[in-house]
Amino acid sequence: MSVFSEVSTTDLVTQIARQITEAIVTGHLKPGERLTELQLSRQFGTSRAPVREAARLLESQGLVTFSPRRGFFVRTFSASEMRDIYELRIGLELHAGYLAVERATDADIAALEKQLGRLYGTAGQASIETQIFEDFAFHRMICKASGNARLIRVYDELATEMRAGITLIGKIYDDPQRMAETHEPIMDALRKRDGDELREALRYHIAVARDAVVALFEELEKGV
Amino acid sequence: MSVFSEVSTTDLVTQIARQITEAIVTGHLKPGERLTELQLSRQFGTSRAPVREAARLLESQGLVTFSPRRGFFVRTFSASEMRDIYELRIGLELHAGYLAVERATDADIAALEKQLGRLYGTAGQASIETQIFEDFAFHRMICKASGNARLIRVYDELATEMRAGITLIGKIYDDPQRMAETHEPIMDALRKRDGDELREALRYHIAVARDAVVALFEELEKGV
DNA sequence: AAAATGCCGATTGTCGACAATTGACACTTT
DNA sequence: AAAGTGTCAATTGTCGACAATCGGCATTTT
Numbered sequence: 001m002s003v004f005s006e007v008s009t010t011d012l013v014t015q016i017a018r019q020i021t022e023a024i025v026t027g028h029l030k031p032g033e034r035l036t037e038l039q040l041s042r043q044f045g046t047s048r049a050p051v052r053e054a055a056r057l058l059e060s061q062g063l064v065t066f067s068p069r070r071g072f073f074v075r076t077f078s079a080s081e082m083r084d085i086y087e088l089r090i091g092l093e094l095h096a097g098y099l100a101v102e103r104a105t106d107a108d109i110a111a112l113e114k115q116l117g118r119l120y121g122t123a124g125q126a127s128i129e130t131q132i133f134e135d136f137a138f139h140r141m142i143c144k145a146s147g148n149a150r151l152i153r154v155y156d157e158l159a160t161e162m163r164a165g166i167t168l169i170g171k172i173y174d175d176p177q178r179m180a181e182t183h184e185p186i187m188d189a190l191r192k193r194d195g196d197e198l199r200e201a202l203r204y205h206i207a208v209a210r211d212a213v214v215a216l217f218e219e220l221e222k223g224v
Numbered sequence: 225m226s227v228f229s230e231v232s233t234t235d236l237v238t239q240i241a242r243q244i245t246e247a248i249v250t251g252h253l254k255p256g257e258r259l260t261e262l263q264l265s266r267q268f269g270t271s272r273a274p275v276r277e278a279a280r281l282l283e284s285q286g287l288v289t290f291s292p293r294r295g296f297f298v299r300t301f302s303a304s305e306m307r308d309i310y311e312l313r314i315g316l317e318l319h320a321g322y323l324a325v326e327r328a329t330d331a332d333i334a335a336l337e338k339q340l341g342r343l344y345g346t347a348g349q350a351s352i353e354t355q356i357f358e359d360f361a362f363h364r365m366i367c368k369a370s371g372n373a374r375l376i377r378v379y380d381e382l383a384t385e386m387r388a389g390i391t392l393i394g395k396i397y398d399d400p401q402r403m404a405e406t407h408e409p410i411m412d413a414l415r416k417r418d419g420d421e422l423r424e425a426l427r428y429h430i431a432v433a434r435d436a437v438v439a440l441f442e443e444l445e446k447g448v
Numbered sequence: 449a450a451a452a453t454g455c456c457g458a459t460t461g462t463c464g465a466c467a468a469t470t471g472a473c474a475c476t477t478t
Numbered sequence: 479a480a481a482g483t484g485t486c487a488a489t490t491g492t493c494g495a496c497a498a499t500c501g502g503c504a505t506t507t508t
Contacts, residue, residue, distance in 0.1 A: 011292045037490070049273065049462060052273075068491090069470065069490060087374075095319070096315075099311070149305070150308040154378055262458090273493070294459090452507075453504105453505080455503085461497085463495085464493105464494100472487095474483105475484075476484085
């Protein structure tokens with residue numbers, strides 16, 4: 001019986017939500033841009049109903065804002081909002097690390113090693129988007145190693161927001177090689193399963209990212 | 225011009241979502257229960273469209289699950305899911321406390337004192353639901369004092385889930401007076417603005433709640 | 449009698465339509 | 479010319495309708 005894999009029955013709403021999300025995090029849809037229901041529905045070849053439901057999903061995910069009688073808009077991020085997001089991420093990931101130190105299986109650690117390798121691999125080779133993606137994947141694995149499913153959900157939400165914000169500024173780090181290297185202290189602490197060291201490494205690592213992103217956003221705001 | 229207050233333009237979807245949420249956290253709608261679109265729409269006196277949109281909102285908020293072609297159901301909570309939620313809450317609130325120690329204004333502290341008073345006031349007097357509500361309000365204020373809006377959003381989501389879960393088991397603490405008192409160490413640390421002490425007080429306080437809730441849930445699962 | 453099949457009411461998925469509202473532009477008034 | 483008013487196309491809010499699908503029950507088959 002198990003020869004067959006499940007037939008995908010992803011409904012329209014999910015598909016549409018995914019596509020819009022993708023368009024936002026890749027910067028195809030820019031913050032503040034209006035999402036016209038009719039226009040979107042024509043592009044997807046559906047009616048407006050599934051589009052609206054998808055938009056509602058994204059709304060409560062924070063990717064899209066909704067103004068009654070005016071419609072849906074791609075969310076804009078202010079510098080202080082980005083700071084909040086990164087600051088929350090620090091708390092979240094430190095807690096994940098605290099839990100992971102005790103709960104991570106050897107397989108988890110191995111997966112992280114492999115992912116770190118991938119970070120080095122993409123350095124210089126791949127596009128910025130790919131590097132950012134692999135970076136987030138590494139940190140997601142730490143959350144995963146915490147064994148807390150609810151925590152991962154929050155991380156994923158934050159990651160989506162961060163990606164959506166980051167596309168605005170184009171680049172965060174100029175040296176991909178260096179970016180990969182800054183993960184070493186984290187990996188070291190994990191190998192040793194040293195909770196305090198891991199927390200400190202994570203705190204520093206994310207704080208650096210936070211400062212870089214926030215600074216770029218502040219510049220952006222001043223520019224406008 | 226400022227003589228007039230804004231006319232409330234809350235759209236149907238928001239209203240419906242609020243009502244369903246309320247019904248879930250008060251236990252009027254029980255976990256696993258099916259949400260029939262037609263039935264709900266008749267109760268609200270609307271068509272199915274706004275009901276579906278509201279349900280989507282609640283879905284991504286984790287209060288409702290959706291199964292394609294089968295519909296929406298009130299989410300069920302397992303003991304391990306509740307543990308995850310409380311565990312995440314620990315991380316979240318400790319981080320909030322860490323930030324609050326530095327950022328809390330005197331007004332914030334005063335508001336917390338007042339809320340603690342309200343906790344004592346409702347002890348024995350008010351319904352369990354009210355006490356739980358006031359308890360959550362206290363902890364929400366700590367998050368608020370962190371000054372991080374994104375953090376509060378996550379807390380609110382968790383609080384909703386906790387409330388939805390808690391209605392299942394009826395009661396968590398038998399002694400409301402004692403419940404109020406266990407907040408004193410938290411308040412003390414806040415008054416002194418002692419970060420470490422606050423974190424320790426919060427960690428202990430929430431861990432106790434977590435253990436109580438999880439134990440009751442495990443019993444519930446065994447019973448079934 | 450147990451298992452598989454066929455059928456049917458109930459429910460969801462999606463659609464197109466119409467009324468209500470918005471924002472922008474043109475027009476009047478002073 | 480500035481301010482206010484009227485008008486209109488574009489868009490959203492909501493609805494009712496129809497096809498597709500599901501779960502359960504009766505029926506058949508072995």
